[in-house]
Each structure stands twice: as structure tokens, then as C-alpha cells.
């Protein structure tokens with residue numbers, strides 16, 4: 001058995017993320033070119049949306065360039081990053097739940113939410129039959145397994161996109177600011193403790209100085 | 218948009234190289250005069266240029282595309298960056314970078330060999346990639362760019378063909394901006410003995426035959442196999458980068474170390 005660290009290293013050596021990215025890139029661009037109504041991408045030219053899913057040990061970034069979607073495995077240039085898991089996304093049914101999930105730290109959106117919405121709009125317009133498309137590229141047998149997974153992923157992701165699409169931007173930004181997460185509370189408490197420690201130190205130094213001043217008088 | 222062809226012609230390049238003091242170097246397993254290497258390497262790439270892309274796919278079973286993707290992912294390229302794809306040949310990395318740096322950015326495809334540059338230029342133009350790419354014929358040892366010009370320099374499967382690798386690394390270091398990085402993608406030493414043996418057999422027995430059959434040029438592919446064997450291993454190349462001034466150097470083995478991606482920063 002491989003430890004998870006070794007598995008990640010092996011997947012990196014065998015360039016599994018790059019392989020997956022190239023297959024996904026092929027498929028979405030094919031779907032774009034087959035789309036009945038033309039899909040314009042110019043509004044998000046050079047913008048990058050990144051998905052960091054717990055089930056994948058690498059990020060999936062989608063960048064628009066000259067009406068083509070590029071899929072890479074890096075998050076160094078993301079305009080908007082969505083961090084979650086397929087399992088969490090499957091729970092996503094209504095707008096309210098999105099905030100709930102953010103509060104529970106099961107989902108996070110970093111960066112420009114408008115970018116996520118614009119990508120969501122494109123995803124809504126594209127109807128990709130993933131199992132058939134994947135089979136075209138890598139054959140039927142592995143596709144059967146991928147198919148089962150992708151059906152679930154497809155449902156969750158389209159659910160997410162629908163939620164994002166419902167113009168939740170303002171609401172989300174607002175909620176994200178109001179909804180203080182556990183880690184933020186922890187950080188705040190640590191900050192308060194540190195400040196009060198420093199204050200105590202300053203107080204005792206002041207007292208010592210005062211004493212010395214009194215003594216010398 | 219116009220693409221600019223600049224600077225050194227192959228003969229100028231050769232004159233420069235001639236002015237370098239004496240001695241010999243490797244051309245595959247042969248030991249030859251340094252100046253001879255330039256024209257011999259030029260001969261190889263003039264000869265393979267037209268078939269280069271097909272042979273690359275065939276010989277690596279398409280895996281070179283993943284090695285190159287890995288390089289792009291590791292580069293941290295951003296819109297607006299200025300990138301030098303050195304020894305860029307037929308421009309696979311240039312194509313990807315050009316899409317990622319956008320209108321505000323720029324990619325320069327530099328190669329010593331005019332045949333490879335021409336094939337690259339035609340290919341990229343056919344794909345509609347024109348607006349942010351320049352083509353420059355140049356020797357990696359004497360880069361014709363100002364100091365502190367590039368955010369990223371890549372050299373993929375090119376360094377082992379360069380006569381004076383240390384000089385090339387110093388030249389790259391100088392044209393990088395502070396904070397800029399170099400990525401060297403190159404054949405390296407497989408980590409496991411069994412893989413090493415299998416790879417040796419493939420390189421020396423199958424590869425030249427494939428070259429003979431498909432490109433009608435077994436000799437060039439024999440050189441390819443030999444030059445891979447003569448190229449410094451992972452640790453040696455890392456050290457060479459450090460000697461040239463690079464910091465935070467590291468490398469990642471790909472496909473069991475058949476290929477390694479080295480990375481280093483200029484600060």
C-alpha cells in the first residue's frame with residue numbers, strides 16, 4: 001500500500017493531473033464548438049476560475065484565451081477559487097445552504113465572485129455528455145468507472161453553478177463578511193491574548209521604572 | 218501583427234563561438250572541437266525540422282505533451298508576463314505561454330536553427346497565434362537581450378545540445394528579471410536500474426530504427442540517444458544552475474526520472 005504522500009508523488013511523476021487536464025480541455029472545447037448557439041467568452045478573456053476539490057489532490061484551473069478554454073493544474077493565477085469537495089457540493093440544494101456550508105467551513109470562495117458567476121453561465125449553456133465524450137478519448141472500460149463518478153460530479157457541479165448563477169454575489173459577499181468562521185474566531189482570540197500579554201509586560205516594565213524612579217528620588 | 222527576426226545569423230553565432238578559447242566537447246559519444254559541435258547540431262536539426270513534431274509524438278508515445286504541460290503548470294505564468302522559450306524549436310511551449318500571457322504579455326521563441334524556427338512559426342501562425350509572439354534566431358550562450366528582461370525563461374530539450382552549458386546558464390541568468398525563474402526540461406537519469414536498462418535498450422536499439430524508418434534519418438536519432446546519455450544528471454545540473462547564480466533551485470523527476478524539470482530563481 002502507498003502512503004498518501006507516496007501516492008501524490010507517484011501521481012505527480014506520472015503526470016496524472018496534466019493528463020486529466022488535457023482530457024477535460026479537449027472535451028469542453030469540443031462541446032463549445034458543437035454548441036448550437038454560439039457561446040461568447042470575450043467577457044472573461046484571460047480570466048481564470050479554479051476548482052479545488054478535496055477528492056482531487058490538485059487544482060483544476062480554467063482560463064479563457066481567444067475563445068478557447070485552457071485547463072491547467074495550477075492555482076497561481078486564479079481570479080476566483082472555489083474550495084470544497086464533491087461530497088459537499090452534493091448537499092447543495094438551495095441558496096441558503098451555500099451560506100451554511102461557508103459557515104461550516106465546508107466551502108469557500110476566494111477572489112472575484114463575478115468571475116465564478118460568468119463561468120457558471122457558460123457551464124449552464126454547455127450540455128456535455130461526459131461519459132460518451134470521455135469514452136471517445138480513453139476507451140470504454142475506464143470510462144465505465146469514471147462515468148459513475150462523473151454522473152455524481154455532474155449533478156453536484158451543476159447544482160453549484162445554478163446556485164451561483166442565481167445572482168447570489170452580493171448576498172454571498174455580505175454573508176461571507178458577516179459569517180465569522182471558527183478559524184477566524186480562533187485567530188481573533190489568539191490576537192487578543194497576545195495583545196493582553198504584551199500589555200501585561202509593558203505594565204510590569206512601567207511599574208519597575210516607576211519604582212526605580214521613586215527609589216532614586 | 219508583425220513578427221521580428223533579429224540579430225545573430227548562424228554564421229555570426231559560429232564566429233562568436235570560434236572566439237571562445239580552444240578545446241573539445243561532446244557530440245553524442247564523440248569528442249569533437251567545440252566549433253564543430255555547433256555545425257553538427259545545426260545539421261541534426263536542419264535535417265529533422267520538418268518531421269520533428271511527428272517524431273516527438275511517436276518516440277515519446279505522446280508523453281512529451283504531458284512533460285510540457287507540467288512545465289507550464291510549474292512556471293507560475295501570469296497574464297502580462299514576458300517569457301523566453303529558449304531553444305524553442307517548433308514552439309509547443311510558446312503556443313501555451315502565448316495563450317496564458319494574453320495581449321499584455323509577450324513570448325519570444327528563440328532558437329539557433331532557422332529551419333526549426335520556420336517550422337515553428339508556420340505552425341503557430343496556422344493556429345492563429347500571432348499577436349504576442351516574436352521569433353529570434355539566437356544562441357543560448359550569447360542571448361541578444363537586455364539584462365533583466367524576462368519573468369520566465371524555459372529551455373525544453375535544448376540544453377543538452379548547447380556547447381557551453383555553463384555559459385548558457387549565465388546568459389539566461391542575466392536576461393531574467395529579479396524574481397524571475399528558469400525552467401529546464403531535459404532528459405535525465407532514470408531513478409531505478411531496471412527502468413534505466415529498459416530505457417537504454419529503447420534509446421539505442423529502437424529509437425534510431427524508428428528515425429531511420431519514419432524520418433529516413435537514423436544518424437540524427439542515434440545522436441539524440443547519445444546526447445541524452447552524456448547530459449548531466451539531476452544533481453549535477455542543479456549544481457550547475459547554482460554556480461550560474463540561481464537560487465532556490467529544485468528539480469522534479471517525471472516518468473521515473475527519464476525526464477526532469479529543474480527550476481531556479483534569480484533574486
Ligand SMILES: C[S@@+](CC[C@H](N)C(=O)[O-])C[C@H]1O[C@@H](n2cnc3c(N)ncnc32)[C@H](O)[C@@H]1O
Pocket residue numbers: 258262303304305306307308309327328329330333355356357358372373374375378379380
Ligand atoms: C530537441 S529540440 C527542442 C525543441 C522544443 N523546445 C521542444 O521541446 O519541442 C532542441 C532545439 O534546441 C536548439 N538548439 C540547439 N543548440 C542551441 C543553442 N546553442 N542555442 C539555442 N538553441 C539551440 C535546436 O535548434 C533545436 O530546435
